[in-house]
Amino acid sequence: MATISRPVPGTLVRPRRSAGLWADAWSRLRKNRLALFGLVLVSLLLFTGIFGPLLAPWPYQAQDLKAVAAAGGGPLPPGSPNHILGTDQLGRDLFSRLLDGARISVSVAFVVQLVILTLGVPIGALAGWFGGRVDNLLMRFTDIIYAFPDLLFIILLSVAFRDTAFGQAIDGLLMVFVAIGITSWVTVARLVRGQMLALKETEFVEAARAIGVKDRRIVTRHLLPNGMGPIIVAITLGIPGAILAEATLAYIGIGVQPPRASWGSLIAEGQKWIRSEPHLVTFPAIAIALALIGFTFLGDGLRDALDPKLKGKQ
């Protein structure tokens, strides 16, 4: 596949080999300041998600009741000794709880997309490759999933299984992963199907077929690598939606079980104190905003870098 390479100035000879698709995309991404900013935010989120508990000054559930009592009972404000961002009314360190919340958001971001990939890519690929009845079935099914109000479906699933072992797993998060994944995979399946349909007609696939390459091999060696770009973009841009859905569920008390808290449930708790201690709402809100912005910018940047339609244009 031809890629537009960076020209070498001051010569009349075109470079023979162009950089690969990925190297090319990376060089585009590097020039996009917003995308780099997004990448920094996402890396930061990943870092805190993985190493957060090591950095946290307190365990997320630890209650510093003495400090709260000394201050007269309410939540501690930011800048208190030992509690850089303050505490809630039970003396739990907000900074430590935010770091733990990052871990939840990161796991939502990636586990949900993993669920979506494992469901959406094979189903979409099958529908696109075989077409006909298989394809029809998928399209009808996506109609139904689209008509299901997704947030309500997630709530129904979460509440239905809240008291089962499955619902209790990973502090109630497993259910949330699966529920969000189930409502979101169709978008990726449709995308993969469309890619598959378009690529199936291309010459290199026809050539591969003509020389007798097996179907499975064509799909795994030719179609999937070539359709990777848009899938990666869709996955990245799907992450903010998943984080948002988890935060909203947590806000209305579904999903993560106390004493663990996600950013959404921190906001729900902090809301009671909003007049005197607004930091209990603002810090988690900022954390959510940074995560959403990070993935959105990175996704936009990836789309611009990987979308061949925009290639070579300014």
Added chain:
Amino acid sequence: MSAAEVPTVIELSPEDVRREQLERTEVRPAGQKADVLLKVSGLSTHFFTPDGVIQAVDDVSFELGYGETLGLVGESGCGKSVTALSIARLVPDPPGQIVAGEIVFDGIDVLKLSQEDVRKLRGSEIGFIFQDPLTSLNPTLTIGYQIGEAIREHMGLSQKAARERVVDLLSKVGIPRAADRLNDYPFQFSGGMRQRVMIAIALSCDPKLILADEPTTALDVTIQAQILELIAKLADEFHTAVLMITHDLGIAAGMCDRVNVMYAGRIVETATIDELFDDPRMPYAWGLLDSLPRIDDVKGERLRTIEGLPPLLIKPPDACRFHPRCIYEREICREDEPELTRRGSDSHYARCWATEPDGWIP
């Protein structure tokens, strides 16, 4: 190649380039015809991209008489289209900019006009036919509307008169039942029919000049001939000059009296069509001629192609731009760029060391 190894580009500001160009611009062969419609001199159009300045059109000069059809021939990316867009000041800015030169159209210095005055020139005096009729028409507006638009804008006709003119134009470009098709959308027409619609748009206000940018490249071979014939016929009927931009010397031969061959942003040979076919004086033009199929070809002989790709025009060195692909290339070609100099006749100029009087090709 990793991105880090790419040499850094020395950024040139438009002002720098303009100054440099002005210094380099020399007097071109003076116009032989007194009645020139379009005179382009020293035109340079550059694109300012993050990768560097692309010198898409570099010091290009030519003339076009009233009613004349002139060919502009070269590979894709050689600067033909940008030349045409520059004439109507339609080069997208950013990143494109006309950095030097003069374009005199019908006695008007186009580059000195205000935006508003150039706009009034477009469509009314200068019509365009673009390459791809599938993408050049607006998919959401009826063709009647799209043809009538320029008429209403420039000719000040009443709704009814404008409509009549549109029907008239449509039948002139050979669309059957023209009056019934005014309310159809572009997708309801075939590629050839859409190109006829484009021609009707280009002719809608009786322009003095039509810039036809590869008007048949996107069409089937049989349709190509019809469209070319139509352009020739209507240009004659409307007494319109045509700048025929094509990569196909065969098309130029059928349509034009004179041809400019462009390579890498420069005109490399200018001649009458006979001179070019009988005695081309630039190896690139030979290559173009060799790649045409000929009726007297020995059966089974393969068409010859020019090896390699045209260069990317970022900071081209002072050298013949064709030398990396030229089989006659010598040291001087790599060290110094040849000028466009006179060959056999007043109408024949070429840019090649090898065919200069003291060159190594007789």
Added chain:
Amino acid sequence: MITYIARRILWIIPVLFVVSVITFVLMHAVPGGPWDQEKRLPASVVARLNQEYGLDQPLYAQYINWATDFVTGDLGPSYRFQDRRVNDIVADGLMTTVQLGVMAFILSVVVGIPLGILAALGHNRWPDYLSTSLSIVGIATPSFVLGILLIIVFAVNLGWFPTGGWKGPETWVLPTVALAGFPIAVIARYTRASMLEVTRKDYIRTAQSKGLQRSAVVNRHMIRNALIPVVTILGPTLAFLVTGSFIIERIFNIPGVGQFYLNSITTRDYSLLMAMTMMYAFAVAFLNVVVDVLYAYIDPRIRYS
């Protein structure tokens, strides 16, 4: 076109059927029942109640009962509010929820699209930066956070609007803005990208080559084409508004139907939950048809095929 619309509307029926079956099964898979309340009822009472409401029958029979009633427009008795029919509960709050959704939708479109157009026309200049910054704030702020912030700033601190309720125009402002914030941002971003894409199209160059005035090129050639892809996201936007409304109703204490959704799940109020699900599913499916028809209206290539 009419057969297309008819087919699309008819297709809603099987969709609703499948949605209702899934919900029905899931709902009954949930442990517990509508009679599990604070104080445990004697087993004999539960048995009698189950018999009275038909909950002792096999699941398929219960579904058939529910479906027959549903088709005749009877949503059944509420298990939680035992003196009320679900029809009445829904009738009380529905108009409020619809009004909130419609106002938020209008606000999203009326603000989002012009914001996107302005950004594209002022590409890389201040209108672009302003509009882009606004949409970044919009997508980064979940509606519940926006709701809380609006209450704190405009109701508590400035006192311009009441903190909640639904009694007249001054109570409508904050919830509508809170609900519309995210869709405004999404629509603006999408419109901007679509406009920038259209700017590069060959037919825009054709329009310019005709010597049209800039306003004609923008209004007739760019905006109309740029809005075609924007219409496709109106479907998801409506779905967002439909489901998002119940969070906003909670925050602003609005007596819409949204509040019943969560309650009906936790209290196992089967008939109310079914009614809510069917309503939301119908709204989303129907609005999607409306959006597709709008799409065909704006794009002649679809209208004529």
